Structures are given as structure tokens and as C-alpha cells.
Amino acid sequence: MTLVGGVETGGSWCVCAVGSCAGEIVARQRLATTSPEETLAAIIDFFKQAPPVARIGVGSFGPVDLDPRSPTWGYVMATPKPGWEHASVARGLEQALDVKVSFETDVAAAAIGERRWGAGRGTGSLAYMTVGTGIGVGLLLGQEPWHGISHPEVGHVRVPHDRARDPFAGTCPYHGDCLEGLACGPALAARWGRPAEQLQADHPAWELEAEYLAAGLANLVFTVAPERIILGGGVLAAPGLLALVRARLEALLGGYIQSPLLAPGLERYLVAPALGDDAGVLGAIALACQHGEPENRSAPGLTR
Amino acid sequence: MTLVGGVETGGSWCVCAVGSCAGEIVARQRLATTSPEETLAAIIDFFKQAPPVARIGVGSFGPVDLDPRSPTWGYVMATPKPGWEHASVARGLEQALDVKVSFETDVAAAAIGERRWGAGRGTGSLAYMTVGTGIGVGLLLGQEPWHGISHPEVGHVRVPHDRARDPFAGTCPYHGDCLEGLACGPALAARWGRPAEQLQADHPAWELEAEYLAAGLANLVFTVAPERIILGGGVLAAPGLLALVRARLEALLGGYIQSPLLAPGLERYLVAPALGDDAGVLGAIALACQHGEPENRSAPGLTR
Numbered sequence: 001m002t003l004v005g006g007v008e009t010g011g012s013w014c015v016c017a018v019g020s021c022a023g024e025i026v027a028r029q030r031l032a033t034t035s036p037e038e039t040l041a042a043i044i045d046f047f048k049q050a051p052p053v054a055r056i057g058v059g060s061f062g063p064v065d066l067d068p069r070s071p072t073w074g075y076v077m078a079t080p081k082p083g084w085e086h087a088s089v090a091r092g093l094e095q096a097l098d099v100k101v102s103f104e105t106d107v108a109a110a111a112i113g114e115r116r117w118g119a120g121r122g123t124g125s126l127a128y129m130t131v132g133t134g135i136g137v138g139l140l141l142g143q144e145p146w147h148g149i150s151h152p153e154v155g156h157v158r159v160p161h162d163r164a165r166d167p168f169a170g171t172c173p174y175h176g177d178c179l180e181g182l183a184c185g186p187a188l189a190a191r192w193g194r195p196a197e198q199l200q201a202d203h204p205a206w207e208l209e210a211e212y213l214a215a216g217l218a219n220l221v222f223t224v225a226p227e228r229i230i231l232g233g234g235v236l237a238a239p240g241l242l243a244l245v246r247a248r249l250e251a252l253l254g255g256y257i258q259s260p261l262l263a264p265g266l267e268r269y270l271v272a273p274a275l276g277d278d279a280g281v282l283g284a285i286a287l288a289c290q291h292g293e294p295e296n297r298s299a300p301g302l303t304r
Numbered sequence: 305m306t307l308v309g310g311v312e313t314g315g316s317w318c319v320c321a322v323g324s325c326a327g328e329i330v331a332r333q334r335l336a337t338t339s340p341e342e343t344l345a346a347i348i349d350f351f352k353q354a355p356p357v358a359r360i361g362v363g364s365f366g367p368v369d370l371d372p373r374s375p376t377w378g379y380v381m382a383t384p385k386p387g388w389e390h391a392s393v394a395r396g397l398e399q400a401l402d403v404k405v406s407f408e409t410d411v412a413a414a415a416i417g418e419r420r421w422g423a424g425r426g427t428g429s430l431a432y433m434t435v436g437t438g439i440g441v442g443l444l445l446g447q448e449p450w451h452g453i454s455h456p457e458v459g460h461v462r463v464p465h466d467r468a469r470d471p472f473a474g475t476c477p478y479h480g481d482c483l484e485g486l487a488c489g490p491a492l493a494a495r496w497g498r499p500a501e502q503l504q505a506d507h508p509a510w511e512l513e514a515e516y517l518a519a520g521l522a523n524l525v526f527t528v529a530p531e532r533i534i535l536g537g538g539v540l541a542a543p544g545l546l547a548l549v550r551a552r553l554e555a556l557l558g559g560y561i562q563s564p565l566l567a568p569g570l571e572r573y574l575v576a577p578a579l580g581d582d583a584g585v586l587g588a589i590a591l592a593c594q595h596g597e598p599e600n601r602s603a604p605g606l607t608r
Contacts, residue, residue, distance in 0.1 A: 063562075078562060125452045139528075141445060141452070148429050148445075148529030149563040156560055157523040160462050160481075174558040177464075219461040223527050224443075225452030254478040256460055258367075258382060259453040 004292060005047055005056035006284030008106060011081055014039060015281040016046040018053055021289035023117045023282060036087035044096045057102045057287030059109025059280055060089055066147050074103045102291040106280060107138035108145035112290060113283030114230050115140060118274035125226040130233035135180040141224060155180035159215035166208060183212040185235050201239050210241060214248035221253060227261055232273035246270050308596060309351055309360035310588030312410060315385055318343060319585040320350040322357055325593035327421045327586060340391035348400045361406045361591030363413025363584055364393055370451050378407045406595040410584060411442035412449035416594060417587030418534050419444060422578035429530040434537035439484040445528060459484035463519035470512060487516040489539050505543050514548035522556040531565055536577035550574050
């Protein structure tokens, strides 16, 4: 059985694992994300002691440089996280471990994992949106994650914001009231004066949250019309929120796009993730598996 | 010299042409768009009398069915245009003329033409937005136009709408104040009480128009981040409007996406079309050329 490695790098924690392309994890470790040097050394240490792997997939917090022709490929770019701006992640792993590294955003890796083993099975195109500390989207348009001159930054789209109803100015340091500024976890906490998980199910926060998320999702549907959308992240743990977003999204689409995949209720179109807490690292493993398969090694659009 | 055919079907007029894959038009005719039967018969008649063609490209007003597995491939779908709902365009041409037809939206064909001969040369990904009677977008993400469960319907995205500043409710019969409802030509005319071409260059209409268009374009950049965007259509004939949209788009992006292609001023990022009045039919010819080239005949994502 060929084994591959997966690394999920997050703002607070990194998860490293070794697993099979059937989705079985045989070794794993969670590390605190400290300085890039220290964190990278700990990841390398894990893989030196773990069973040998044929390839490593990395799903990284962003923004990241994904252009294989760029000298900063595999770097974290302009992040507010101290010490991580222009930190090299992928090349250091490749050199220290003498193994090919496939490098993607955390959300793109999660999308690949969900398509391989989870809620995205059987789709030709798939969007994965996570709503937590920020709002991120991974877009699979065909086999590989889509990147243009940047990976998707759908969290930063502008959505209608009725300041008479919601005078909250938004938390995004770049854009104020973009989607992320209005609807990420910290925005909920700042608007209502307590963390999202302390807001009751009947709190008006959720109707408003559903409206913003649905507006962002409707724009995604009108732009790339993926076959399915997976909506996850800590904020979606709120009971009933997914159903509210579905209802609002259906209203916003207004019946304009006709497809059997948009059956009334959107219950099979807008779905929860299926891989739970393991989505990140399983996504990184799935990324390594996808890029390691012989038929994909020369595929156009393959990151490396 | 191999010749191909191009057909641009529009709400009022259709243009048929025969040309080369160097972009030279050797025969052309403009026909009124009447009933589907009469219009199709006139198109067939044109090609029967014109020099023989190896393939025909059609760029059609939408919405259209572009799924090659669908029994209604090549049909116009739920259009408000009388008589055209569920009108078969492509198959009728194929049968009557015994020639392969490549079928696309008008905006996708225009994008292909602009990439081959016009303002999109050299791009790996390209968006073409037209602002006229409606707002349409063609997206080339790689070689072929992107379609998910639908072709892009970017005209129908929601954008911020400050009703205190602009109480106009929007003209979209499906969504009211979506981008198209706020910013298409008829919306301008309805809001200000006279046609767009009669609004002076210093009229406040243009600042507002630029804001809506820039919001829609910013969302497109944050979602698919194309290498270039071409912005055309009748409304963009207004002097100075393109420059206003560039300035507003740059402000909305807020420096968040870092790319040398987004150089200050966006003058090489957001550009006017180069093919002028011929864009539609040249796009249809370019579509036929692209699909007729041996290396593309078996390309994944090729419509037919």
C-alpha cells in the first residue's frame, strides 16, 4: 500500500498525517503553529519518524503563492500572522524530505478531500466554503482547484448591506463590510457582543447571517454555477443555520438558473461537509493522492 | 484556405458570415431576428449560397442549453423573447447544412474572438462583460468557455445598493436590483428618465453606474481572478465611463490581490474590446476555428 503525507497548516495548529489513498490515516500529529522555522522543523521531524511517503500534500492558510513558475511558489504571502509573511513552506519540505510536495490553499485541499471521500463525491465541479475566523472558498472547476491571477478570495466579495437594518461596519481590515467583514465568526461576535456559539437559535443574528451568506453563495452560483456547494466551518455549527441559508439562497436565485441539481429546497445542492474535524488533513492527503496518480501527473493545470 | 462560418444571433438582428481563421471575412449578411423558423431558414439560405465552410460557430443570446449530453443541446431556453423559448438553433443548422456546429453564448463567443484577434490576446483566462440591454459575461478559464450547471449569469449577482442614495428599485423581472437590474441600459434610462446616450458626461448617473459595475467586477476578480477583463457593450460608449470603472474597481479591490497584472490604474487589466461591431460574428468564427483545430477536437470540455 502506497502511503502519502498530508499537512494542514492553520493559524493556531498544524496537523500532519500519513495515510493511504483509501483515506485511512496510519499516523498523525497535531502541532502548535509557532514561528515558520520552528513549525516547519516539527513537521519535518514528524515525517522523518513516520512511515515513508510517496508525496506530501499541503493545505495552507493563505494567501499563498500557487504559481509553479514563481520563485515564491509554496510561500505564504501577505498574511497578518506575525512572522509568516513570505514564509516558504513547500520548498523547505521538499528539500528536507526529498519528496514532491503538492501545495494548495486549505479550502482547496478540503474540497479535494470532500470530493474524494465526503460530501462532494461524483461532482465535476464543486465549491467548498468555510465560515469561521474568516470566510474562504475552494473551487474545483474540473479536476484541479481553480486559480487565476490569485486563488479565489470569495470571502472578500461585496454583498448588499442595509445599514438601516444592520449598522455594523464590518471587520475586514481591507474592505470593511465585504462578505467576510459582515459574516465571519469575529464579525458575529463583534456585532452582537458575544461569541457566535452563545447566540440562541432564535436570535435575529442567524436570519441576518443567512442573508449575507446566501448573497455570497448566489453570486458564486451566478458566476461559476458549480454542481454542488459544501458549506462548513465553525459558524455553521449553529443549529438551523444551514437550512436558513438554503431557503434564502433559493429565494435569491429566483428560479433563474434551471437545473435538476437545483431541486426545490436545495437540500442536495447546498450541503454540510462530511469529513468533520479530519477534513483539513484528509484534504491534504487527497491532494497528494490526486497528484500522485499516474494519469494526473501530466495533467494541464497540475500545480507541480 | 479553410473557411468557417459564424452566426451571431441577437434579440433584434442576426449576423451570418463566412471567414478564415486569420480573421478575414469573405461574405456576410445581416438578418432581422423574426420567428425561429423564419430566421433559421434565412441563415441556412445564406450558407447554401456562400462558399462552403468546414464548421459553423454560433454565438447565441441566452439562456441557452450548452450541455452536449442534453436532448435540448443548442436550444434557446427560458427567454422572454416571443417564440424563442425552447427554439432549436444548432441542430437545425447541422442537419440542413451537414456541418458540425459549435454553439456558445454570444458573450463567450465574443471572448474567444477577442482572445484570438483582439483585446484578450495572450491571456490564459479572460472575462468579457457586455453592458447593454442586459449584462452578460463570458468566462474563458483555460481554453474553453466555462460552464457549470449553467453558463455564467454574472448580470444577476447582487451588489451593494444604497437605497438612500439611489431609491431606484431595479429593472430585473427576476431579481429587481441585481447588477443588471441596476446598471443595464434600460435601468439607466428608467432611473434618469432618458436614454443613456442622452446623459451628459458630467451627469451623476455615471459615477453611480461605475460603482455598480465595479462592484460586479470586483466580485468576479475575487471569485475567478481572470488575467484580464474586457468591458464593452453600448453603455460603455459613454465617454469616461471605463476610466471611472477602473478607478472604482481598484478602490474596491483594496490592494488585497497582489499580481503584476493589477498594476496601478488597471489600464492593462480592465480594457475596452478591440473588435468593435464585428466582435459578435468574429467571435462565432473564432469559436468554429478553435473547435476545428486538430489539437482541440478531443479536448476535455469541448462542447461537441
